[in-house]
Amino acid sequence: MQINIAKKSDAKEQDVTDERIYRDRRSLLKKMGFVGASALLSGSAQADLFDVFSDKKEPGFKVEPLKFKADKQNEAMKQTPEQKATHHNNFYEFGTKKSDPAENAQNFKVNPWQLEVKGAVDKPLTLDYDDLLKSFPLEERIYRLRCVEAWSMVIPWVGFSLASLLTKAGVGSKGKFVKFTTLKSPTQMPGQANRFKGGGIDYPYVEGLTIEEAMNPLTMLAVGIYGKTLPPQNGAPIRLVVPWKYGFKSIKSIVKIELTERQPINSWNQLLPSEYGFYANVNPEVDHPRWSQASERLITSGGLLSRNRIPTLPFNGYAEEVAGLYKGLDLRKNF
Amino acid sequence: MTTDLMKKPLLTMSRKILLFKAFVHISALWIVIDLYYKAINDLLGSDPVKEVIHSTGIGGLNLLLITLAVSPLAKKFKLSWLMRSRRLLGLYAFLYACLHLVSYAAFELQWDLSLLTSEIIKRPYITVGMVVFSLLLMLAVTSPDYCKRKLGKRWQKLHNYNYLIILLVPTHFYWSVKSDVLEPLIYFFMAFVMLYFRRDKIKQMLRKTN
Numbered sequence: 001m002q003i004n005i006a007k008k009s010d011a012k013e014q015d016v017t018d019e020r021i022y023r024d025r026r027s028l029l030k031k032m033g034f035v036g037a038s039a040l041l042s043g044s045a046q047a048d049l050f051d052v053f054s055d056k057k058e059p060g061f062k063v064e065p066l067k068f069k070a071d072k073q074n075e076a077m078k079q080t081p082e083q084k085a086t087h088h089n090n091f092y093e094f095g096t097k098k099s100d101p102a103e104n105a106q107n108f109k110v111n112p113w114q115l116e117v118k119g120a121v122d123k124p125l126t127l128d129y130d131d132l133l134k135s136f137p138l139e140e141r142i143y144r145l146r147c148v149e150a151w152s153m154v155i156p157w158v159g160f161s162l163a164s165l166l167t168k169a170g171v172g173s174k175g176k177f178v179k180f181t182t183l184k185s186p187t188q189m190p191g192q193a194n195r196f197k198g199g200g201i202d203y204p205y206v207e208g209l210t211i212e213e214a215m216n217p218l219t220m221l222a223v224g225i226y227g228k229t230l231p232p233q234n235g236a237p238i239r240l241v242v243p244w245k246y247g248f249k250s251i252k253s254i255v256k257i258e259l260t261e262r263q264p265i266n267s268w269n270q271l272l273p274s275e276y277g278f279y280a281n282v283n284p285e286v287d288h289p290r291w292s293q294a295s296e297r298l299i300t301s302g303g304l305l306s307r308n309r310i311p312t313l314p315f316n317g318y319a320e321e322v323a324g325l326y327k328g329l330d331l332r333k334n335f
Numbered sequence: 336m337t338t339d340l341m342k343k344p345l346l347t348m349s350r351k352i353l354l355f356k357a358f359v360h361i362s363a364l365w366i367v368i369d370l371y372y373k374a375i376n377d378l379l380g381s382d383p384v385k386e387v388i389h390s391t392g393i394g395g396l397n398l399l400l401i402t403l404a405v406s407p408l409a410k411k412f413k414l415s416w417l418m419r420s421r422r423l424l425g426l427y428a429f430l431y432a433c434l435h436l437v438s439y440a441a442f443e444l445q446w447d448l449s450l451l452t453s454e455i456i457k458r459p460y461i462t463v464g465m466v467v468f469s470l471l472l473m474l475a476v477t478s479p480d481y482c483k484r485k486l487g488k489r490w491q492k493l494h495n496y497n498y499l500i501i502l503l504v505p506t507h508f509y510w511s512v513k514s515d516v517l518e519p520l521i522y523f524f525m526a527f528v529m530l531y532f533r534r535d536k537i538k539q540m541l542r543k544t545n
Contacts, residue, residue, distance in 0.1 A: 083381075084381035084382075087381050092514075097515075098385075151385075287457075290458055290460065290510070292450060295450070297384060297443070299382055301377060304375045309444070
């Protein structure tokens with residue numbers, strides 16, 4: 001007999017998708033479609049249906065289906081609809097509005113790609129586009145994603161543990177931190193070419209983790225989402241996912257992973273040090289200076305009237321797995 | 336007979352006012368109805384809550400700017416019918432401000448009133464927003480002709496608070512964004528343009544208070 005002991009972070013009964021509601025929403029959309037074509041100007045769920053009426057060319061980017069091991073343990077979690085997760089992105093390289101990346105990133109080139117793994121590793125590596133998808137067995141992981149702006153999503157990522165890659169490169173004793181860098185390509189990324197479009201960030205975008213955080217089995221490199229390769233607005237071709245930290249830690253479109261002796265300066269911390277720290281662990285007790293972090297709005301299907309405000313959990317609900325990493329650290333100071 | 340027709344103005348003053356007011360009612364209400372209809376039916380992008388709060392806020396600010404543009408335009412082009420429709424525009428700015436605040440409380444905070452109270456106290460940009468709302472409420476309440484007559488000279492003094500409001504609203508906006516400051520800066524610029532039209536009056540006001 002198999003006995004399942006539930007971890008705190010496992011899906012709960014209330015997270016289960018109500019398939020009927022989800023389907024109803026779609027059919028409602030279809031029924032209304034031709035009555036109000038303009039009704040879908042802002043990122044419609046039925047873009048293809050209205051291509052006749054609009055000259056929007058989206059989506060131009062082709063995603064491919066992936067083979068992976070499904071996340072059976074969390075399959076009951078109510079996922080954010082794919083359309084929402086792929087049209088509500090903070091990726092300032094493509095503009096500061098949530099809808100900008102889906103609009104501006106469709107011509108982004110991900111193949112060829114080069115991801116360098118270097119610094120204090122035994123064996124520096126360079127992975128090309130195919131290596132990213134084929135070097136490690138891919139698995140699905142359904143994680144909560146908590147943005148520092150107090151909204152959240154539930155997203156099925158596809159990828160592998162960062163630890164697998166770091167182990168392959170050989171982690172010596174010198175590397176205390178891992179520094180990640182996004183591609184810099186102002187011709188493809190309008191936010192990097194114009195200060196106002198990019199929100200004032202000093203590009204390329206940089207993030208960092210301690211080596212212990214990087215080696216934690218929850219920390220993953222994602223190459224896919226919803227069973228397919230990542231669309232560019234979600235960080236194609238490869239991005240970091242650290243589910244117990246605020247979303248800005250999960251850096252997108254990575255070209256460089258370096259093991260360093262010193263703590264790297266991450267981009268948001270550099271821009272606004274009083275508002276964004278290095279650790280950025282999800283913590284309902286430490287407010288952002290300009291808003292409360294005690295609760296969040298979970299973005300799922302459902303309109304204005306859905307009651308989607310939920311309490312924020314310490315470490316985004318992954319305390320059991322990661323709280324030990326921070327023993328003796330003052331999380332109020334090290335926010 | 337044709338000459339008779341030519342002599343008569345195509346539209347009388349009261350007709351012009353009526354038509355313009357009808358236009359204001361229809362467009363201001365249509366925008367709101369359309370917005371909430373889409374938001375409720377989840378047709379407004381990924382996060383209808385944020386969209387509704389943002390759109391009503393920006394809509395209110397746009398209406399305030401339009402309201403402030405009325406008197407310079409009416410003076411320049413001698414459009415007294417426009418001047419006589421100004422109050423309606425101001426009242427719609429107030430309606431949008433109400434919707435903005437109520438949507439924040441109802442859909443963002445979902446009636447967590449203790450959170451609302453603590454946010455108003457703790458977050459400067461929300462404090463500024465509430466100050467603006469109180470001022471707008473005061474102006475809306477004193478907008479009927481009856482109040483105008485009763486208040487006499489003080490009415491104009493009271494309604495000069497619009498010049499403060501038009502600077503506080505972009506401040507509230509600027510303070511609320513993460514680092515994408517372009518749009519708030521454009522609104523600051525437009526606010527200064529509106530104040531520039533009234534530079535003599537404002538200089539006088541400042542001299543009196545000093």
